[in-house]
Amino acid sequence: MKWTSIFAIVVLALGVLCWGQRLLEIPEYDGRDRVHELTNKNYKTVMKKYDIMVIYYHKAIGENLMARKQLEVEELALELAAQVLDDLHDKDIGFGLVDVKKDVAVAKKLGLEEVDSIYIFIDDEIIEYDGELAAETLVEFLYDVIKDPVEIINNERELKGFFNLVEDIKLVGYFKNEDSLSNQKSFLIGLTVTSVQIATNLKLDLNEVNFYEPFMDEPVIIPGKPYTEAELIDYIEEHDRPTLRKLEPHSMYETWEDDINGQHIVAFAEESDPDGFEFLEILKEVAGVNTENPDLSILWIDPDDFPLLVPYWEKTFGIDLSSPQIGVVDVKDADSIWMEMDDEENMPTANELDIWIEEVLVGKIDPNDNEDHDDFDDIDSEDSDEEKEKKDNEEEDDADKNDDEINYNDD
Amino acid sequence: MKWTSIFAIVVLALGVLCWGQRLLEIPEYDGRDRVHELTNKNYKTVMKKYDIMVIYYHKAIGENLMARKQLEVEELALELAAQVLDDLHDKDIGFGLVDVKKDVAVAKKLGLEEVDSIYIFIDDEIIEYDGELAAETLVEFLYDVIKDPVEIINNERELKGFFNLVEDIKLVGYFKNEDSLSNQKSFLIGLTVTSVQIATNLKLDLNEVNFYEPFMDEPVIIPGKPYTEAELIDYIEEHDRPTLRKLEPHSMYETWEDDINGQHIVAFAEESDPDGFEFLEILKEVAGVNTENPDLSILWIDPDDFPLLVPYWEKTFGIDLSSPQIGVVDVKDADSIWMEMDDEENMPTANELDIWIEEVLVGKIDPNDNEDHDDFDDIDSEDSDEEKEKKDNEEEDDADKNDDEINYNDD
Numbered sequence: 064m065k066w067t068s069i070f071a072i073v074v075l076a077l078g079v080l081c082w083g084q085r086l087l088e089i090p091e092y093d094g095r096d097r098v099h100e101l102t103n104k105n106y107k108t109v110m111k112k113y114d115i116m117v118i119y120y121h122k123a124i125g126e127n128l129m130a131r132k133q134l135e136v137e138e139l140a141l142e143l144a145a146q147v148l149d150d151l152h153d154k155d156i157g158f159g160l161v162d163v164k165k166d167v168a169v170a171k172k173l174g175l176e177e178v179d180s181i182y183i184f185i186d187d188e189i190i191e192y193d194g195e196l197a198a199e200t201l202v203e204f205l206y207d208v209i210k211d212p213v214e215i216i217n218n219e220r221e222l223k224g225f226f227n228l229v230e231d232i233k234l235v236g237y238f239k240n241e242d243s244l245s246n247q248k249s250f251l252i253g254l255t256v257t258s259v260q261i262a263t264n265l266k267l268d269l270n271e272v273n274f275y276e277p278f279m280d281e282p283v284i285i286p287g288k289p290y291t292e293a294e295l296i297d298y299i300e301e302h303d304r305p306t307l308r309k310l311e312p313h314s315m316y317e318t319w320e321d322d323i324n325g326q327h328i329v330a331f332a333e334e335s336d337p338d339g340f341e342f343l344e345i346l347k348e349v350a351g352v353n354t355e356n357p358d359l360s361i362l363w364i365d366p367d368d369f370p371l372l373v374p375y376w377e378k379t380f381g382i383d384l385s386s387p388q389i390g391v392v393d394v395k396d397a398d399s400i401w402m403e404m405d406d407e408e409n410m411p412t413a414n415e416l417d418i419w420i421e422e423v424l425v426g427k428i429d430p431n432d433n434e435d436h437d438d439f440d441d442i443d444s445e446d447s448d449e450e451k452e453k454k455d456n457e458e459e460d461d462a463d464k465n466d467d468e469i470n471y472n473d474d
Numbered sequence: 475m476k477w478t479s480i481f482a483i484v485v486l487a488l489g490v491l492c493w494g495q496r497l498l499e500i501p502e503y504d505g506r507d508r509v510h511e512l513t514n515k516n517y518k519t520v521m522k523k524y525d526i527m528v529i530y531y532h533k534a535i536g537e538n539l540m541a542r543k544q545l546e547v548e549e550l551a552l553e554l555a556a557q558v559l560d561d562l563h564d565k566d567i568g569f570g571l572v573d574v575k576k577d578v579a580v581a582k583k584l585g586l587e588e589v590d591s592i593y594i595f596i597d598d599e600i601i602e603y604d605g606e607l608a609a610e611t612l613v614e615f616l617y618d619v620i621k622d623p624v625e626i627i628n629n630e631r632e633l634k635g636f637f638n639l640v641e642d643i644k645l646v647g648y649f650k651n652e653d654s655l656s657n658q659k660s661f662l663i664g665l666t667v668t669s670v671q672i673a674t675n676l677k678l679d680l681n682e683v684n685f686y687e688p689f690m691d692e693p694v695i696i697p698g699k700p701y702t703e704a705e706l707i708d709y710i711e712e713h714d715r716p717t718l719r720k721l722e723p724h725s726m727y728e729t730w731e732d733d734i735n736g737q738h739i740v741a742f743a744e745e746s747d748p749d750g751f752e753f754l755e756i757l758k759e760v761a762g763v764n765t766e767n768p769d770l771s772i773l774w775i776d777p778d779d780f781p782l783l784v785p786y787w788e789k790t791f792g793i794d795l796s797s798p799q800i801g802v803v804d805v806k807d808a809d810s811i812w813m814e815m816d817d818e819e820n821m822p823t824a825n826e827l828d829i830w831i832e833e834v835l836v837g838k839i840d841p842n843d844n845e846d847h848d849d850f851d852d853i854d855s856e857d858s859d860e861e862k863e864k865k866d867n868e869e870e871d872d873a874d875k876n877d878d879e880i881n882y883n884d885d
Contacts, residue, residue, distance in 0.1 A: 086805075087730055089606060090783070147781075147782050148785060149785075150786055197500070206796075214749070220751070220755045221748040224752055228746060335638075337636055338632070338635075340631070340635025340638055341629070341632050344631045344635075366617075367614060369500075370558075370617065372500065373613075374559060377561070378563070
């Protein structure tokens, strides 16, 4: 695909800046074509050229002009990512496109399954990326993929750093040598401890691995040591839906698809705001109490991570995101119902929140009961947004007052 | 300016998704023109229409094609920001452009001074934005501008949230009523405490305000209570160059311009990595010891915040950013010199780092002595990148071994 004019010229414009100023200029696309269109004929040759191959398995475009334009925007993000990673000195990272209709054979041979996903081929592994299709987010994800997922904890400060990683699933094991834990699964940070002192602090026996859910202070000892790699991976996959998880740009669509009976319990809380922080602490406490419940997974969204979506969410859900909120969202029609919090200075207690969650789980609180929202389903035009907004705001202000809470959910 | 084709069509394409899926679609520009070109004739009328006005004071474009294209990219970011904020229900936010050459009279009347800056007019205040010109970063900044900068700390959890905000300057005062601290300065989070219990925990007297530098556990009591608002602002402005500060997208250019004698001490450390976390802890310790030194301000960059710049920085500085680094950078020509760290598993001690910083401050370690780098200055073409990269890597691997450290700096 040819990219001309604007992007190439912007880069030339930056070229006249002095070096010191350029240090902080976020790169723009330079117009060079780096993303390969993979076919049955070229895919093996192309893939052999790179240490890591990033393949976007996209919808068929065909004659559909809209789909074609959308793909152009997405390809632009991939081109920028490819351009930036051109400068990496230790790895060659290639980018490719596979069309679900045109390249059926390639997709089959490579094992691509989910359309609109990105597959990363590294060594003998395939890692799926189902996050925001933006150069910045994808590139950051790729750095994590390249990085050795196993870190050695040598001292107290590194241990503090380990405990500071609260948002991801993490494993820690105590081994005599560094090679004993070599789990390559992405985004599962394996950490090994070789010091007796630190193992003692963590109450770890030799060859034992502890599993930490996100936001949990207390680990679970993985049973059956010593483990094979396969056993560890099995355990992790069985336990990879945590009680409380954070929506993050690099995995947002994957997380969203992992709903429970078509619904998500969604909590909005801004960590950098004292009220948001307080609510998050309460959430963690409730999650800690319910950590054994496989039917509960609360999705925490920090509005700071998605600034461009905040006004849209406020409008769609009829809530004010400048203070914390918790609600249940139907993933199909975006119907939702939100916990009544009378005052942002007066958060619910952990106990009140626990009772509310219990009512959600047994179906006493259900977004589909909130019938005022049904008009959403029929609207697919942008034109009436302003009218709709006013109407929604009025309706949704009243939403929480709806006492008629019978479960119409037929799942 | 007319925006056609690709952007408008993408939004239509999203329109066919069902509501649930749309919830997480990051918006693209819809092609509607929302950014005003301000002139002497229209600026008063335009500005009266909005609660908040965001004005980009840009370079003259004239006949310069490159400058024009660059402005188009920047304007696109502003258009997307304006589109997203169109949905805000409680504030009307307008966007405008002022050309430094064409609109001299407007700039003068509005008090715009620094070209390539964004000025935000809110109530009787003007706030300058000198960060990344990306819709996401600007919109997030605007939310903070809208928000009341004063929070009331009511309980222990909110106090914990207060201590969790380590990256910004913060103030906390103990007052009998909520109106006593109403400092509107952006990005200075004022916090008031009304509970005796919490005031006691913070060792605060009535009407007293404490000032926290970023990353410092111990506050400074602002002298001379009770204060006028002007006195508080004066104190903050006098102390707004902290010993350790983080480079953040919303203020990156402003921070970078605030160099000391044309140089920055730059520390790269990834907080989410145990080694990076460890190094950051050491940095904080050193900063704590040197907090009284007005000539020291270490710039901490978390590579995770700038993924698109990482390969470029690695190449320019000849360093590997997968482990922590500290160096001195000349802001004019990007010459740099980096501390030798023999092993990422073996960080320097706080004492070693303190000695290294001392040598930087007295000029014994100086990036301009690193003559191998001088060839950077003459290169302004993108074409020779690959050759240059190889050469730089070879040269810069040897950089730290250069023992000939005499200060040629004539500042």
